[in-house]
Amino acid sequence: MNYLIALLSVVFFILAISVIAKSMKLNKNLAQGEDESSALDSSNNTNAYGMLIFWLLGTIAGVWSFQNSLPDFLPEAASKHGLETDKMFWVSMAVVTMAFFVTNTLLLFFAFKYRYNKDRKATFYPVNHKLELIWTVIPAIVMAILVFTGWRTWRDITSQAPSDAVVIEITGHQFGWYVRYGGNDDNQLGNYNYKLIDETNSIGIDYTDKNSFDDFTANELHLPKGKPVLLKIHAQDVLHSVYLPYQRVKMDAVPGMPTKFWFTPTLSTDEMRAKTGNKDFNYKLNCTEICGRGHFGMAITVFVDEPEDYKKWCAEQKPFLAMNPAYLEKVPANLKAKASKYIPAEPIATDSTAAAAAL
Amino acid sequence: MSTATTHAEEVHVHAHDHEHEHHEPNFIQKYIFSEDHKTIAKQYLIMGILWAFVGGSLSIMFRLQLGFPEMQLDWLRPILGEWIDESGKLDKEFYLALVTMHGTIMVFFVLTAGLSGTFSNFLIPLQIGARDMASGFINMLSFWFFFLSSAVMFSSLFIETGPASGGWVIYPPLSALPQAMPGSGLGMTLWLTSMAFFIVSSLMGGINYICTIINLRTRGMTFTRMPLTIWSFFFTAILGLLSFPVLLSAALLLIFDRSFGTSFYLSEIYIQGQALPNMGGSPILYQHLFWFLGHPEVYIVLLPALGMTSEIIATNSRKPIFGYRAMIGSMMGITLLAFIVWAHHMFVTGMNPFLGSVFMFLTLIIAVPSAVKAFNYITTLWKGNLIFTPAMLFSIGLVSLFISGGVTGIILGNSALDINLHDTYFVVAHFHLVMGSASFFGLMAGVYHWYPKMFGRMMNKTLGYIHFWATFVGVYCVFFPMHYTGIAGFPRRYYSFTALGNGREEAFTDLNAFISIAAILTFSAQAIFFFNFFYSMFKGKKATQNPWNSTTLEWTTPVIAGHGNWPGEIPAVYRWPYDYSKPGSATDFIPQNVPYSATPESNLPEENEEIANEKAIESLLAAQNESYNR
Numbered sequence: 001m002n003y004l005i006a007l008l009s010v011v012f013f014i015l016a017i018s019v020i021a022k023s024m025k026l027n028k029n030l031a032q033g034e035d036e037s038s039a040l041d042s043s044n045n046t047n048a049y050g051m052l053i054f055w056l057l058g059t060i061a062g063v064w065s066f067q068n069s070l071p072d073f074l075p076e077a078a079s080k081h082g083l084e085t086d087k088m089f090w091v092s093m094a095v096v097t098m099a100f101f102v103t104n105t106l107l108l109f110f111a112f113k114y115r116y117n118k119d120r121k122a123t124f125y126p127v128n129h130k131l132e133l134i135w136t137v138i139p140a141i142v143m144a145i146l147v148f149t150g151w152r153t154w155r156d157i158t159s160q161a162p163s164d165a166v167v168i169e170i171t172g173h174q175f176g177w178y179v180r181y182g183g184n185d186d187n188q189l190g191n192y193n194y195k196l197i198d199e200t201n202s203i204g205i206d207y208t209d210k211n212s213f214d215d216f217t218a219n220e221l222h223l224p225k226g227k228p229v230l231l232k233i234h235a236q237d238v239l240h241s242v243y244l245p246y247q248r249v250k251m252d253a254v255p256g257m258p259t260k261f262w263f264t265p266t267l268s269t270d271e272m273r274a275k276t277g278n279k280d281f282n283y284k285l286n287c288t289e290i291c292g293r294g295h296f297g298m299a300i301t302v303f304v305d306e307p308e309d310y311k312k313w314c315a316e317q318k319p320f321l322a323m324n325p326a327y328l329e330k331v332p333a334n335l336k337a338k339a340s341k342y343i344p345a346e347p348i349a350t351d352s353t354a355a356a357a358a359l
Numbered sequence: 360m361s362t363a364t365t366h367a368e369e370v371h372v373h374a375h376d377h378e379h380e381h382h383e384p385n386f387i388q389k390y391i392f393s394e395d396h397k398t399i400a401k402q403y404l405i406m407g408i409l410w411a412f413v414g415g416s417l418s419i420m421f422r423l424q425l426g427f428p429e430m431q432l433d434w435l436r437p438i439l440g441e442w443i444d445e446s447g448k449l450d451k452e453f454y455l456a457l458v459t460m461h462g463t464i465m466v467f468f469v470l471t472a473g474l475s476g477t478f479s480n481f482l483i484p485l486q487i488g489a490r491d492m493a494s495g496f497i498n499m500l501s502f503w504f505f506f507l508s509s510a511v512m513f514s515s516l517f518i519e520t521g522p523a524s525g526g527w528v529i530y531p532p533l534s535a536l537p538q539a540m541p542g543s544g545l546g547m548t549l550w551l552t553s554m555a556f557f558i559v560s561s562l563m564g565g566i567n568y569i570c571t572i573i574n575l576r577t578r579g580m581t582f583t584r585m586p587l588t589i590w591s592f593f594f595t596a597i598l599g600l601l602s603f604p605v606l607l608s609a610a611l612l613l614i615f616d617r618s619f620g621t622s623f624y625l626s627e628i629y630i631q632g633q634a635l636p637n638m639g640g641s642p643i644l645y646q647h648l649f650w651f652l653g654h655p656e657v658y659i660v661l662l663p664a665l666g667m668t669s670e671i672i673a674t675n676s677r678k679p680i681f682g683y684r685a686m687i688g689s690m691m692g693i694t695l696l697a698f699i700v701w702a703h704h705m706f707v708t709g710m711n712p713f714l715g716s717v718f719m720f721l722t723l724i725i726a727v728p729s730a731v732k733a734f735n736y737i738t739t740l741w742k743g744n745l746i747f748t749p750a751m752l753f754s755i756g757l758v759s760l761f762i763s764g765g766v767t768g769i770i771l772g773n774s775a776l777d778i779n780l781h782d783t784y785f786v787v788a789h790f791h792l793v794m795g796s797a798s799f800f801g802l803m804a805g806v807y808h809w810y811p812k813m814f815g816r817m818m819n820k821t822l823g824y825i826h827f828w829a830t831f832v833g834v835y836c837v838f839f840p841m842h843y844t845g846i847a848g849f850p851r852r853y854y855s856f857t858a859l860g861n862g863r864e865e866a867f868t869d870l871n872a873f874i875s876i877a878a879i880l881t882f883s884a885q886a887i888f889f890f891n892f893f894y895s896m897f898k899g900k901k902a903t904q905n906p907w908n909s910t911t912l913e914w915t916t917p918v919i920a921g922h923g924n925w926p927g928e929i930p931a932v933y934r935w936p937y938d939y940s941k942p943g944s945a946t947d948f949i950p951q952n953v954p955y956s957a958t959p960e961s962n963l964p965e966e967n968e969e970i971a972n973e974k975a976i977e978s979l980l981a982a983q984n985e986s987y988n989r
């Protein structure tokens with residue numbers, strides 16, 4: 001394919017040179033016969049035909065390149081709202097492409113057709129209110145329709161998440177994402193505080209909140225298929241942006257201002273693998289707000305599981321507190337008993353004193 | 360009026376004295392610290408051209424990375440030094456610096472200062488019939504503040520920690536915290552300093568443009584007889600005057616956050632193993648302030664280009680611009696709407712979704728005046744008698760790019776669709792076509808059209824044609840395919856696309872290489888212009904007084920207009936600027952300074968009535984002269 005590009009560039013180059021040579025020659029040959037006082041010169045017709053050729057080649061190139069890129073666009077949306085916005089995108093795209101094509105055609109065609117002709121005089125045509133009214137009203141109506149449908153979809157997407165939504169916390173940092181789940185017992189995320197962040201507790205989970213005790217963290221994002229999912233989004237240092245390209249989800253992560261986005265995944269990873277014919281296919285979560293050196297590589301893998309698989313996966317996860325019993329110290333005395341449940345029965349030797357003290 | 364006539368004689372004496380006071384300015388007064396608007400315009404133009412080459416070459420460097428990720432760039436080490444790492448690749452932070460500086464330079468230094476600064480300065484006094492700007496001194500200061508700003512920005516390219524690298528929008532906290540990236544250290548300080556000077560410069564320019572247009576129009580030059588260029592500069596200046604101060608305030612708060620420990624934009628930050636004490640600030644506040652300028656800025660660069668295009672298309676179609684009043688109305692509409700659409704850049708920042716709905720409504724309204732403008736241009740071509748000067752070609756190119764880039768705005772302005780497209784190459788394609796390329800084409804059209812007035816010589820037309828076709832084809836080859844990578848979800852400001860996974864980078868490897876090659880060729884083609892511009896300045900064919908047979912006042916000055924523009928009295932204006940191919944007239948253009956009484960054969964009925972007003976217009980001469988001698 002590199003050869004094709006090289007070829008293309010050579011063609012471009014040769015074309016450029018030939019145009020230069022030709023126009024130089026034309027210019028030289030005809031310079032004597034020209035009226036010095038007029039802006040008009042012998043290239044006028046060449047330029048006019050240029051408009052026509054540009055239109056023709058441009059149309060061919062546009063159609064061909066679109067056809068060529070079509071298979072590489074994002075596959076069918078893997079979320080409920082994504083299916084809708086995709087449909088709206090292609091409908092809007094069709095409308096604007098038509099407007100684009102018609103107006104550019106008229107522009108280039110008029111440029112060609114009304115090229116200078118000494119036997120003709122331009123038509124003095126300064127105004128036509130009716131015409132102006134028509135082309136003010138038509139775009140206004142089209143816009144109104146597009147706005148209205150767009151607004152309805154936007155309203156639905158940004159509405160309150162259903163109360164049964166699975167809540168997952170995503171925290172962006174330079175350069176990665178932390179994922180936290182509400183846990184298998186209370187299914188509620190505990191508080192966090194950026195001042196509690198340390199090397200182990202990288203999210204800053206607040207253990208004075210009893211909802212935190214069963215929270216578990218992960219390095220990848222698991223989502224249940226067909227269930228509404230509410231992402232609660234934070235950033236620790238600079239702006240980041242959660243982007244799930246296949247689910248058509250995007251929301252900035254802002255330090256000091258929690259944001260959220262809810263959606264319903266519709267295609268599991270396995271289904272998408274089958275659909276794309278790529279058995280290594282994996283959903284991704286990328287960053288789309290410039291955040292520094294590692295911005296382009298700030299991604300984690302996303303798995304959309306069948307609901308039962310998702311349940312199974314959740315059940316296998318151990319609460320953060322269970323993995324790091326030392327944080328029991330941070331739990332206030334009145335909640336210690338509740339928190340201790342999550343500490344493994346036979347703590348490993350190094351932590352035994354802490355665990356014993358807690359008991 | 361009566362006062363004016365009584366003082367007429369006195370005025371004349373003054374005027375006489377005035378001429379005697381004039382000394383031939385020395386070299387420094389004439390070419391460096393000049394107060395002549397024409398010289399200042401040329402200074403802006405040359406700075407703009409130099410900046411354009413700097414900004415363009417930065418983009419070529421990052422296009423090399425994007426188009427040929429495997430390429431060894433060791434050969435760039437003599438220029439970039441340490442920014443090429445040991446493995447022969449572009450440093451990842453420097454990549455971001457390149458993107459940032461490319462944006463900053465192109466938006467502010469080329470398309471704001473280089474375009475509006477050049478042509479507002481050059482054309483306002485010449486086209487409204489004024490001796491100079493309202494304040495020549497402030498005008499000079501305006502350029503030198505721009506120069507200072509340029510010098511600071513340029514120097515930031517050479518410092519060890521690199522120039523600002525947080526994107527041209529410099530969103531905090533990234534731009535506020537030097538520990539977040541090296542470019543947010545000294546580089547960002549210089550960026551902010553430079554922009555502060557730039558804003559001062561652009562405010563002094565803008566206030567001068569507004570003052571001059573309102574106060575110094577020659578007798579008979581009513582608002583509805585002003586060329587559309589002047590209208591566009593007028594609206595541009597208003598936009599700049601009202602929105603740039605907001606950017607200054609945004610920058611000031613950022614400076615406070617960076618240097619004085621305030622928390623306007625900072626809250627709950629844990630970075631590099633340290634929790635910062637800042638609480639209660641909001642990075643979103645910055646974005647609101649920034650885009651309150653940032654969006655009008657789009658029209659600050661676009662409106663002058665559209666204004667000049669109106670002029671050039673009418674002249675070279677030998678036809679009046681279609682819908683003169685609709686053009687003014689749509690520019691006015693765009694100006695007003697430009698202030699109330701800024702948050703469409705922020706649909707997915709976590710801003711209240713209801714606000715998103717409001718801004719979506721307002722944004723899509725702006726498509727209507729824009730569409731009116733496009734249709735009016737096309738109708739102006741219809742049944743014209745088109746002369747394809749390089750300026751005309753670039754103007755037609757502008758209209759094409761304005762449409763092509765504009766239509767995708769309808770998609771991006773729709774908040775529901777913006778979710779997926781925000782910060783992807785679809786956005787890059789959109790604004791590079793509608794704002795970048797269209798304005799650039801306007802700049803080029805303006806240079807080709809008014810070059811004879813600036814330097815008294817013609818640019819080579821053949822080179823102009825080649826320049827146009829190479830650029831027109833090139834720009835489409837560069838930016839049109841970016842829609843595809845955008846639809847495929849490729850994010851902006853990515854050093855490489857490996858992390859997208861699933862073979863998506865590979866799918867567009869060829870396309871990205873194609874874009875890069877097209878960019879290099881298009882950029883190289885600008886050398887033709889560079890040569891033509893500087894060569895013609897000395898060796899170009901001598902220009903005639905009115906080479907394009909245009910109607911506006913600048914072509915009534917001598918070929919090389921001196922200080923004060925007209926050696927004698929400033930001509931009066933009796934008609935609108937678009938009397939081309941008027942039925943009944945022997946010539947295909949009637950300049951604005953020709954009274955209706957001199958053209959009875961072509962007058963429309965209502966214009967015959969205007970003849971009665973000519974006496975009144977002429978009687979204003981004394982008052983006008985007086986205003987220059989006060």
